[in-house]
Amino acid sequence: MAFQTWQVGLDIQNTQLCALAIQRRRGGWQLCRWWQQGLPQDTLRNGVLQSSPELQAALRMLRQQLPQRYSLRVGLPAQLVLQRPLALPAQRLREPALGRYVTAAAQRLFPVEPEALALDYRASAADRQLYVTAARQEVIAQWLTPLRQSALRPAVFELTLHALTLTARAAGLGDDAALLICHDARWLWYSRASESVVGSASLETAPDEVRQRCFPQASALYGCAPSAALLPDAFSSFSPFSLFAYRQPPLPQQEAAFCIAAGLALRPEDS
Numbered sequence: 001m002a003f004q005t006w007q008v009g010l011d012i013q014n015t016q017l018c019a020l021a022i023q024r025r026r027g028g029w030q031l032c033r034w035w036q037q038g039l040p041q042d043t044l045r046n047g048v049l050q051s052s053p054e055l056q057a058a059l060r061m062l063r064q065q066l067p068q069r070y071s072l073r074v075g076l077p078a079q080l081v082l083q084r085p086l087a088l089p090a091q092r093l094r095e096p097a098l099g100r101y102v103t104a105a106a107q108r109l110f111p112v113e114p115e116a117l118a119l120d121y122r123a124s125a126a127d128r129q130l131y132v133t134a135a136r137q138e139v140i141a142q143w144l145t146p147l148r149q150s151a152l153r154p155a156v157f158e159l160t161l162h163a164l165t166l167t168a169r170a171a172g173l174g175d176d177a178a179l180l181i182c183h184d185a186r187w188l189w190y191s192r193a194s195e196s197v198v199g200s201a202s203l204e205t206a207p208d209e210v211r212q213r214c215f216p217q218a219s220a221l222y223g224c225a226p227s228a229a230l231l232p233d234a235f236s237s238f239s240p241f242s243l244f245a246y247r248q249p250p251l252p253q254q255e256a257a258f259c260i261a262a263g264l265a266l267r268p269e270d271s
Contacts, residue, residue, distance in 0.1 A: 004023045004024070004069070005023070005069040005070060005071055006021040006022070006023055006032055006033075006066065006067055006069065006070040006071070007021065007022050007023065007070075007071050007073070007265045007266070007267075008020070008021045008066065008070050008071065008072045008073065008264075008265060009021075009073050009075070009163070009260070009261035009262060009263065009264025009265030009266070009267070010062070010072060010073065010074045010075065010154075010261065010264065011075045011160070011163075011258075011260040011261040011264065012039070012043065012044070012049060012055075012074070012075070013039070013043070013044070013183070013184040013257075014039070014041065014042070014043050014044045014184050014185065015038065015039055015040075015041055015043070015184075016036060016037065016038050016039055016257065017035065017036070017037045017039055017055070017058045017059075017062075018034075018035070018036050018257045018258050018260070018261045019034065019035040019036075019062060019261055020032075020033065020034040020035070020258055020261050020262060020265055021033045021034075021066070021070070021265065022244060022265045022266070025245070025246060027245050027246070028244065028245025028246065029243065029244045029245060029246070029266070030244065030245070030246035030247075031241065031244040031246065031247040031248075033065065034251070034252060034258065034261075035058075035061070035062055035065070036252055036254070036257065036258075037054075037058040037061070038054070039052070039054055039055055039058065040052050040054055040055075043055060044077065044184070046079065047076075047077035047078075047079045047080040047139075048080070048139055048142055048143075049142055049143045049146065051145065051146040051149075055146055056146060056149065056150060059146060059147060059149075059150035059152060060150045060151075062150070062152070063150050063151050063152050071155045071269065072152060072153060072154045072155050073154070073155060073156050073157075073158055073163075073264040073265065073267050074143070074147070074154045074156070074157050074158070074264070075157075075158060075159075075160045075163055075260050075261070075264055076135070076143070076157045076158065076159055076160065077160060077184075078159055078160060078161050078200065080135050080136075080139055081133050081134060081135045081159065082110055082133070082134050082135075083131060083132065083133045083134075084109040084110065084131075084132050084134075085129045085130070085131055085132075086102065086105050086109065086121070086129065086130040086131075086132050087128065087129060087130070088123065088128045088129065088130055089101055102119060102121050102130065102132055103119065105132070106119055106132070106134065109132060109134075110134050112134070112136070116136055116137055116138075117134045117135065117136060117137065118134070118135050118136070118137050118140045119132060119133070119134050120132075120133045120134075120157075121133065133159070135157075140157065143157065155269075156267070156270065158264055158267055160183070160188070160260050161188065161198040161199075161200070162198075162263075163260045163261075163262075163263030163264045163267070164179070164181065164183075164188050164189075164190050164198060164259065164260060164263055165190055165197070165198055165263070166263035166264075166266050166267055167179070167190075167240055167243070167259050167260070167262050167263035167266070168190040170243045170262075170263070170266050171222075171238070171242070171243060173190070173192075173220070173222070174192075174220060175192045175193060176193055176217075176218060176219045176220050177191065177192070177193070177218060177219075177220040177221070177222065178190065178191035178193065178194070178211070178215040178218035178220070178221055178222065179191070179222045179223070179224070179238060180207060180210060180211070180221070180222070180223045180224070180231070180235065181223070181224040181225070181238075181256065181259045181260075182203065182224070182225040182226060182230060182256060183259065183260060185203050186200050186201065186202060186203055187200060187201045187202070187203060187205060187207070187210050188200050188260075189201070189210060189214055189215060191214070191215035191218045193215055193217040193218040193219075194214055194215040194216075194217065194218070196214075199214055201213075201214065207223070207230070207231055207232055207235065208232055208234075211234075220236075221234050221235045221236065222235060222236050222237075222238040223235030223236070223237065223238060224237070224238045224239070224240070224255075224256040224259050225256050226254055226256050226257070238259075239255045239256075240255060240256075240258045240259045240261075240262035240263075241255050241258070241262075243262060243266065
């Protein structure tokens, strides 16, 4: 067990860095460690990471406290990417042929030269679709630079909204449920009772308005915010640390800040 790989979720927000590390045990997930560090107000500009001495110091501290074996998953703001559905080919393809199929389709899916894009995709057997995600190579490079300068090796970049989905699924939320969280000055939400499942809204929008507009059919409401006063009584309090069977105090005072980091850490490895 001592040599098991730590799964680390790293969520860099505009004013803070939140990360946590977990590993699987027989009875569930064990919380190995968590980190929370303040960052400058302009750490993210339109979702693009801006390096700073404070960010570098926080990343170096994180690296110094990680074991040799770790899988680092980094959250990527949704506004940096484009996502399009692509029908699976009639003939079943394996890698690398499937990758070539996606690359060939990228030119008609996205209004950018394929050479300028970093592409990722995941298959959905339920609706026979590939969901293709594209981000500009230069933006990914700007995120990678401070990580590599701190000797951190990201295994994957994952969208923050998909990380929220993983958090909600790990919590076992039912089809009638919704999870609303406060993240980086926005509301993010997950609900299978809505048409789009995940989404975001300005923090200036009242939670009841987000509910009525985005997931009006949800009857079991859960919320995660820095202050309980931000959420109406209809929302039950949710803590991402409840997903881990083994955890030792002290835990952070602001558990709400770790919803995305928890989903990133829980993300299954790519097959």
